[in-house]
Amino acid sequence: MNSQLLIISALLLPIIGVIFIALTQKNINLRETCTLITSVALIYIVYSLLPAVLNGVHPELYLFNITSSLAIHFKVEPLGMLFACIASFLWLINSIYSIGYMRSNKYKHQTRFYIYFALAIASTIGIAFSANLFTLFIFYEFLTLSTYPLVTHKGTDEVKRAGRIYLGILLATSICLFLPAIIWTHYLTGTIEFTRGGVFNGDYQPIVIISLLLMFTYGIGKAAVMPVHRWLPSAMVAPTPVSALLHAVAVVKAGVFSVVKIIIYIFSPTFLSDIIDVNVLLYLAGATILIASVIALRSDNLKRRLAYSTISQLSYVILATALLVPISIMGAVLHILAHAFGKITLFFAAGAIYTATKKTEVSQLDGIGRCMPWTMAAFAIGSLSMIGIPPTAGFLSKWFILQGALDIQSWFAVTVIVISTLLNTAYFLPIVYVAFFRNSNTKNVCTYNEAPFPIVLAVSITALMTVILFFFPEVPLQLVKLLIGEGL
Amino acid sequence: MISSQLPALQVVLPLAAAPLCILFHNRTFAWLLMVFVSLASFGISCALFNQVLAENAITYAMGGWVAPWGIEYYIDKLTTYMLLIVNGIAVLVSLGARESVENEISSDRIYLFYTAFLLNLTGLLGVIITGDAFNLFVFIEIASLSSYAIISLGKDKRCLYAAFRYLVYGTVGASFILISVGLLYVVTGTLNIADLSQQLVNAENTATITTAFVFFVIGIAIKAAIFPMHLWLPDAYTYSPSIVSTFLAGTTTKVFIYVLIRFIYSLYGYEFSFFHESFDNLLMIAACGAILYGSYRAIKQDSLKRLLAYSSIAQIGYMILGIALITELGLAASLIHIFNHAFIKVGLFLAVTAIIYSYGTDSIERLAGMAKTSPFTFVLFLISGLSIIGVPLTSGFISKWYLIKASLEAGYWGLIVIIVFSSVLAIIYIGRVIETAYFKPEATNTASFNNKKMPHLLFLSLFIFCFINIYLGIETSLNVDMAFQIAHELINK
Numbered sequence: 001m002n003s004q005l006l007i008i009s010a011l012l013l014p015i016i017g018v019i020f021i022a023l024t025q026k027n028i029n030l031r032e033t034c035t036l037i038t039s040v041a042l043i044y045i046v047y048s049l050l051p052a053v054l055n056g057v058h059p060e061l062y063l064f065n066i067t068s069s070l071a072i073h074f075k076v077e078p079l080g081m082l083f084a085c086i087a088s089f090l091w092l093i094n095s096i097y098s099i100g101y102m103r104s105n106k107y108k109h110q111t112r113f114y115i116y117f118a119l120a121i122a123s124t125i126g127i128a129f130s131a132n133l134f135t136l137f138i139f140y141e142f143l144t145l146s147t148y149p150l151v152t153h154k155g156t157d158e159v160k161r162a163g164r165i166y167l168g169i170l171l172a173t174s175i176c177l178f179l180p181a182i183i184w185t186h187y188l189t190g191t192i193e194f195t196r197g198g199v200f201n202g203d204y205q206p207i208v209i210i211s212l213l214l215m216f217t218y219g220i221g222k223a224a225v226m227p228v229h230r231w232l233p234s235a236m237v238a239p240t241p242v243s244a245l246l247h248a249v250a251v252v253k254a255g256v257f258s259v260v261k262i263i264i265y266i267f268s269p270t271f272l273s274d275i276i277d278v279n280v281l282l283y284l285a286g287a288t289i290l291i292a293s294v295i296a297l298r299s300d301n302l303k304r305r306l307a308y309s310t311i312s313q314l315s316y317v318i319l320a321t322a323l324l325v326p327i328s329i330m331g332a333v334l335h336i337l338a339h340a341f342g343k344i345t346l347f348f349a350a351g352a353i354y355t356a357t358k359k360t361e362v363s364q365l366d367g368i369g370r371c372m373p374w375t376m377a378a379f380a381i382g383s384l385s386m387i388g389i390p391p392t393a394g395f396l397s398k399w400f401i402l403q404g405a406l407d408i409q410s411w412f413a414v415t416v417i418v419i420s421t422l423l424n425t426a427y428f429l430p431i432v433y434v435a436f437f438r439n440s441n442t443k444n445v446c447t448y449n450e451a452p453f454p455i456v457l458a459v460s461i462t463a464l465m466t467v468i469l470f471f472f473p474e475v476p477l478q479l480v481k482l483l484i485g486e487g488l
Numbered sequence: 489m490i491s492s493q494l495p496a497l498q499v500v501l502p503l504a505a506a507p508l509c510i511l512f513h514n515r516t517f518a519w520l521l522m523v524f525v526s527l528a529s530f531g532i533s534c535a536l537f538n539q540v541l542a543e544n545a546i547t548y549a550m551g552g553w554v555a556p557w558g559i560e561y562y563i564d565k566l567t568t569y570m571l572l573i574v575n576g577i578a579v580l581v582s583l584g585a586r587e588s589v590e591n592e593i594s595s596d597r598i599y600l601f602y603t604a605f606l607l608n609l610t611g612l613l614g615v616i617i618t619g620d621a622f623n624l625f626v627f628i629e630i631a632s633l634s635s636y637a638i639i640s641l642g643k644d645k646r647c648l649y650a651a652f653r654y655l656v657y658g659t660v661g662a663s664f665i666l667i668s669v670g671l672l673y674v675v676t677g678t679l680n681i682a683d684l685s686q687q688l689v690n691a692e693n694t695a696t697i698t699t700a701f702v703f704f705v706i707g708i709a710i711k712a713a714i715f716p717m718h719l720w721l722p723d724a725y726t727y728s729p730s731i732v733s734t735f736l737a738g739t740t741t742k743v744f745i746y747v748l749i750r751f752i753y754s755l756y757g758y759e760f761s762f763f764h765e766s767f768d769n770l771l772m773i774a775a776c777g778a779i780l781y782g783s784y785r786a787i788k789q790d791s792l793k794r795l796l797a798y799s800s801i802a803q804i805g806y807m808i809l810g811i812a813l814i815t816e817l818g819l820a821a822s823l824i825h826i827f828n829h830a831f832i833k834v835g836l837f838l839a840v841t842a843i844i845y846s847y848g849t850d851s852i853e854r855l856a857g858m859a860k861t862s863p864f865t866f867v868l869f870l871i872s873g874l875s876i877i878g879v880p881l882t883s884g885f886i887s888k889w890y891l892i893k894a895s896l897e898a899g900y901w902g903l904i905v906i907i908v909f910s911s912v913l914a915i916i917y918i919g920r921v922i923e924t925a926y927f928k929p930e931a932t933n934t935a936s937f938n939n940k941k942m943p944h945l946l947f948l949s950l951f952i953f954c955f956i957n958i959y960l961g962i963e964t965s966l967n968v969d970m971a972f973q974i975a976h977e978l979i980n981k
Contacts, residue, residue, distance in 0.1 A: 066886070067964050138880045171915060176908045180892060187896045 003052055003059030007074050007129060010045045010084070013038060014122035018115050025111040032099050035114050039092040042121070046088040053081045054478055060131065069186065072138075075131030075194070078483040079264070079333060082476060083257050084128040086340050087250050091121050093458050094245040097348055100454030101241050104355050113153060113239070119146040124250045127258065133182045133192040133266070136258060137174070140222070143254055144170045147246050151238045162234040169231040170221045178219025181212055185266065194261060198268025206275050209267070213281060216262050217318070222255025225318060226288040229311045236303045240351030243303060248310055248343035253336055256317040260332055264483070269324040285319035286416040288312065293423035300361045302350045305427060306343065309386060312420060313339045320401040323413060326484045328404020331397050333480045334473070338393035341466045342385030348459035349379035352451035362431055369435035371446035374456050376435045378463035383428035385466045388421060393469035491535065495548035495561040498532045498571065499614045501525055506606040509599050518602035519586045525606060526578040529613070533571035540568045547619065547682075555619070556680035562619030566974045569823065569967075570616045570746050573830050577738040578609050581834065584949030585731045588841050592729040593641050601641050605735070607634035612743050621669045621755075622679045624747070628665060628711065631743070632658045635736060639728035650723035657710055657720040664707030671700035685755050693760075701760075704751055705767075712744035714808055715778030718801045722785075725797035730841035730850075733793055737800055738834035742826050745807050749819075753978040758814065771812035776906050778805025783913035787920070792840045792850040795917055796833065799876060802910060803829045809907075810891060813898045820968075820975035821890035827967040828875075828883040828960055835872035835953035839865055842942045842950060852921055857930030865942060866925050871954040873918035875961070878911050883960035886968065 017038030024030040052059055053076055063072035076084075098117070102110050123146055126139030144167065152163035186192045188208070189199040200209070221228045235247045263269060289312045296308035313335070320332035352375045353359055353368065369376035385394035398417070405413035450456050469476070490497075505525040509518040539546055540563055548561040582605070593601050611631025618624050636658065640651035673679055675696050676687035688697065706717070713721040721741075725733040752758055782802025789795040807829070810822025842865045844850050847858065859866040875882035888907060895903040942950075960967060 064962065066881075066962055067968060070889070134880065141879065172912055175911055175915075180904050180908060183889060183892045184896060187893055 003049060003057075003076075004061045006045055006049050007059060007061040007076065010042065010049070010088075010125050010129070011074075011122060013042050013045060014118040014125070017118045021111060021114045021118065028110070031111060031114065032095075035095045035098075035118070036092070038118065039088070039095050039121075042088045042125075043092055046084045046125070049076055050081060050085065050475075052076075053078055054475075054482070056482065061129075066134075069191065070134050071132065072135050073131040073193070074126075074129040074135065076129050077194070077265075078479040079257070079261055080128040080130075082333065082337065082479045083253065084125055086253070086337055087121060087124045087128065090245055090249050090340065090344055090462070091117075093461050094241055094344070096454045097244070097351070097458035098241040100452040100458070101351055101355060102239065104452050104455075105239070107153070107239060109153070112149065116146050116149045117242075117245075120150065120246060120250060122146075124254055127254045131194055133185065133194075133262075136261075137178060137182060140178070140220070140254065140258065141171075141174060143222075143251060144174070147235075147242070147251060150242045150246065151235050153239055153242070154237070159237045162237040165234040166231045169228060173219050173221035173228050176219070177215045181215035181219050184212060184215070192266075194265035196265070198264075198271050199266055200268070200271055204275065206277070209272070209275050210280060213263075213267065213272070213276075216266075217259055217281060217284070220255050220258045220262075222251055223259050223318060224252060224255065224288075224311045224314050225284055226291060226311070226315075229288070229292070232311055233304055233307045236307050240303070240347060240354065243307075244344050244347035244351065247307070248347050249340045252310060252314055253340060256314050256332075256336060259318060260321050260329070260336075263321050263324075264329070269321075269326075269329065273324040279322055279324070281322040282319060282410070282413065285315040285322055286412060288315035289319065289416055289420045290423070293420050293427070297423060297427040300363055302353070302360055302362050302365075302431075303347075305362060306346055306350060309346075309424070309427070310339075310343055312423075313343065313386065316397075316401065316417075316420075319413060319416065320404065323401075323404045323408060323410055325404045325408050327407060328401050330477075330480045330484055331400030331402075331404055333483065334393075334400060334476060335397035337476050338385060338397045338466070338469065341462055341469060342382045342392065342394055345378050345382035345459060345462040345466060346386070348455070348462060349375050349382065352455045352459055355451040355455060356448050365431060366434050366438045367436075369432075369437075371448055372450050374450055375459055376432070378459045379435070380432045381463040381466055383432055386428055387424045391470045392466050393473070394466075396470060396473055491539070492548075494532050494536055494539070495546065495563055495617060496550065498529060498536065498617055499561075499610060501529055501532070502606045502610040502613065506603050506610065509603040509606065513599055515590070515595065515598035515602075518599045519582070519589070522582045522585070522602045522605060523579070526575065526582050526609065529609070530572075530575040530579045533568060533575045536563055537568040537572060539563075540565055556678045556683040559623050560619040560680055560682070561617050562682065563617060565970065565977065566746070566749070566823075567616055569827070569970055569974060570743065571613065573827055574609070574612050574616065574739050574743065577735065577830060577834050580949045580952055581731060581735045581738070581838070584838060584841070584943070584946035587943040587946060588731050588845050589729065591845055592643060592731070594643065597641055601638060601729075604634045604637040604641075608638065608735075610634075612739055615743050615747060619681050620679050621672065621681055621684060624681075625662070625666050625669055628747075629662055631740065632662060632711070635732075635740065638732045639724050639736075641732070642727055642729045644727050646723075647727035647729075650720075650727040654720040654724045657717075661707045661710030661717075664703045664710070668700045668704035668707060671696050671703065675700070681750070681755050685757060688756060688760070701751075701756060705748070708744055708748045708751070709774070712741050712748065713801060713804060715774055715781055715801060715805060718778070718782075718804075721801060722794055722797040725800070726791055726794040730793070730837065730844050733797075734834055734837035734841055737796065737837050738830045741800065741804055742807075742830055745804070745811075745822075745826060749811060749822075749978070752811070753819075753981065757981070758979065768812050768814055771808055772900075772903075775805045775809035775812055776903070778802060778808065779906055779910045783910040783917070786917040787913060789917075790852050792843065792852060792855075792921065793837070795852070795921070796836055796840065799836075799914070799917065800833060802914075803833065803876070806887070806891060806907070809903065810894060813894050813900070815894060815898055816972075816975045816979045817890065817897050818894040819978060820971045821887065821894045823971035823974055824890055824968055825887040827971070828887045828957075831953055831956045831960065832872050832875045832882075832884055835950065835957055836869065836876065838946070838950045838953060839869035839872065842946055843869075845946070846940050846942060852924050855921070855925050856928035857925070859925040860930065862942065864947060865950075866922075868950050868954045869925075870922055872957055873922065875957040877914045877918055881958065881961045883957050885961055886964055890968075 020034040061074040123143035130136040292312035299305040385392035388394045388398035545564040550559040614627030786798035875884035878884040878888040
């Protein structure tokens with residue numbers, strides 16, 4: 001297949017999947033097969049694009065022009081390629097997990113669940129491949145809208161209230177800040193295409209550039225830089241597979257991915273570091289990391305703790321990008337990858353615990369590791385990756401970020417990373433410790449077992465991947481190097 | 489040659505057709521005539537459009553009396569742009585009108601309704617096409633009087649009050665316009681708009697001319713429902729028969745804004761208009777007031793028609809905003825929005841027409857869960873609703889894109905905040921309808937609804953409007969390029 005066909009089929013495939021899921025809703029096994037086949041096919045298509053990108057080619061697809069300067073235009077560059085690979089691969093694993101989770105927890109309206117999930121993935125691929133801000137914006141909004149029914153899946157009043165916060169914050173920030181920022185960029189530079197070396201060249205007042213940068217960062221509410229992070233804890237009312245794939249990977253990563261992409265291809269790091277003396281973004285991200293970590297430490301609810309941990313980890317990516325040196329940007333992009341696998345493992349584990357025991361609080365987890373060894377082992381690996389201890393992927397990205405911070409002697413960044421690593425340790429390791437080494441009751445009898453097989457399978461795969469990525473990071477590293485080579 | 493008589497035919501055709509409705513006294517005939525005439529009229533405006541593209545501007549001396557003594561019809565790009573909007577809407581609305589009209593207007597008056605409807609179309613087309621200031625006033629009155637009549641035809645008795653109120657406001661507005669035309673005649677001795685603009689350049693800048701300008705702007709502001717002179721609009725749109733609200737919402741106010749643009753740019757010249765009495769600031773304040781007030785009030789409404797009426801007030805604000813920026817881009821944005829909003833709002837009102845036809849109510853609360861019973865109506869409402877919010881890939885986005893860009897270019901930061909904020913308000917008021925229709929459980933008393941199926945022609949017409957809304961959001965060469973050309977010509981005249 002030629003690359004244009006590949007791009008269009010990557011975008012359309014989940015939508016075709018939706019049709020089949022809707023058609024086969026009477027037979028649930030067939031319906032789930034449709035989801036799985038679609039996700040496998042999507043992986044095949046996305047990974048078929050990989051060799052070309054690794055050879056330095058950027059496959060493109062022009063759909064149509066709306067006005068002379070607004071176009072629906074896709075282009076697969078290394079950063080988008082990496083993001084699409086992560087999203088499509090994890091969709092498969094997450095689908096396996098969903099089958100186990102949704103069935104054993106007896107959720108209603110499962111067809112709707114799979115349909116909107118596929119739509120969300122289609123939007124994510126659209127974000128990954130977009131070649132200009134306008135296309136990015138459209139798919140960004142699609143992603144918000146398609147995940148709303150997933151967040152409010154249970155349909156109770158409390159869930160609807162949380163759903164309103166979710167929708168309200170994400171839509172309001174994107175319309176009030178993101179869109180005006182896009183139009184402003186277009187007004188200043190005459191283009192909104194993602195361009196190698198940025199679109200800003202010439203003299204601009206630093207205040208203009210800083211305002212734009214902040215408008216983009218906060219307009220992309222999905223990146224959850226404080227204070228626009230409130231939607232993420234709200235979204236935790238969703239079923240766990242949604243929290244796992246969307247609110248640890250697809251949605252939030254779409255946010256930081258967009259910010260990174262804008263900094264690299266719209267502003268260009270060299271331009272930014274020339275023009276900005278005080279890097280506001282760095283401080284905002286640093287503050288978010290620390291505050292979110294402290295809140296995570298104080299939350300007893302497991303999913304809430306994971307949500308705040310996500311907020312803090314997302315700001316790692318922003319912080320690393322805001323350092324504006326190649327090596328830290330490499331770290332930022334790798335962190336998108338590492339955190340995706342690590343955090344989805346943790347969410348999977350949390351869901352597995354809930355499915356097997358209906359426990360949701362950290363304080364209830366004493367001794368659970370003996371009864372659910374696979375799940376808790378995976379949880380331990382995920383935690384190590386969050387903290388950044390080898391042999392997990394989290395170590396790699398943190399290494400690069402720290403190196404970047406040391407290179408330009410940003411002591412602020414170094415301090416933030418060190419403190420937050422300590423905080424990470426403080427809120428993850430105790431869970432692992434009590435799970436394995438503290439007895440919940442005097443008798444050593446398990447009243448429950450591991451969660452159903454698909455769940456355990458999924459959580460094991462992602463945990464394994466977290467380790468594998470530490471030993472074999474060649475492909476992502478190559479992509480990142482391509483990105484650094486061309487973007488800076 | 490017939491083609492040289494097209495400007496006259498554009499007005500004469502609906503005018504001549506109107507009495508036929510009374511003569512034949514048959515409601516089906518009247519409807520068919522309405523559809524046929526509006527189609528023919530649309531055909532004429534397309535032909536005129538082609539002529540204008542070739543010849544730039546056409547003048548037509550009515551009855552062979554040459555201007556400035558006789559009445560002259562003046563057709564340039566802006567004229568045909570507006571003619572296409574009004575005629576296009578007339579065709580589509582009359583196509584879907586039949587069943588709804590029979591449902592909402594008592595059957596012995598239906599032929600009268602079509603008579604007045606045709607006269608209203610005549611008036612609007614005349615206002616657009618005429619190049620004579622007094623003739624303009626005559627057509628304004630034809631359009632207004634006929635609209636008072638069709639508003640009062642509703643079965644809901646409150647429409648009488650609404651029509652009367654509109655009549656009082658409208659007459660005040662019309663008198664202001666007449667006074668203004670009179671004053672201009674006193675100073676220049678001519679009524680021809682092209683001639684007037686020549687004379688005004690040479691005339692001394694007296695208080696009379698300024699007074700005429702002020703009177704005119706106030707008169708038009710009442711007619712076009714520019715905040716704070718919008719008070720007649722919500723009632724008129726709410727209580728009139730749905731088809732009437734649909735047609736008026738798409739055409740009347742836009743035509744009067746067109747008149748405002750004509751007076752500012754073609755008659756007075758924009759140097760006079762804007763650099764004189766800080767008129768632009770006044771316009772801008774009115775526009776911002778309209779946008780915020782309209783959007784805010786729309787949130788609070790329970791009646792769908794009233795909600796859309798307030799939304800219209802806000803949208804009129806956008807159009808005025810573009811004009812008040814006094815830039816080419818701003819004017820173009822305003823013209824683009826006139827075009828786009830005409831089709832968006834008619835799409836929305838037509839969806840409400842279908843809802844009222846099916847359920848006999850437009851109360852949002854009573855529509856709970858109705859999206860299941862009439863899925864098509866609500867999907868089409870949703871599409872137009874997204875467009876009015878300004879979601880990308882709909883025509884509303886294109887309008888907002890250019891408006892924001894124009895505000896940026898003019899350096900007005902506050903305006904962007906206002907535009908963006910009112911988009912958020914639009915999300916709330918459209919979202920409320922969608923949430924009620926889609927996500928609220930169905931009310932138990934649905935049996936009391938007459939629950940008729942949407943007529944096919946109404947569906948067709950509604951579908952075409954939604955199609956246009958999306959088409960104009962994806963392929964903009966039709967209206968955007970035209971609007972830029974017009975703006976360029978008007979500013980650099």
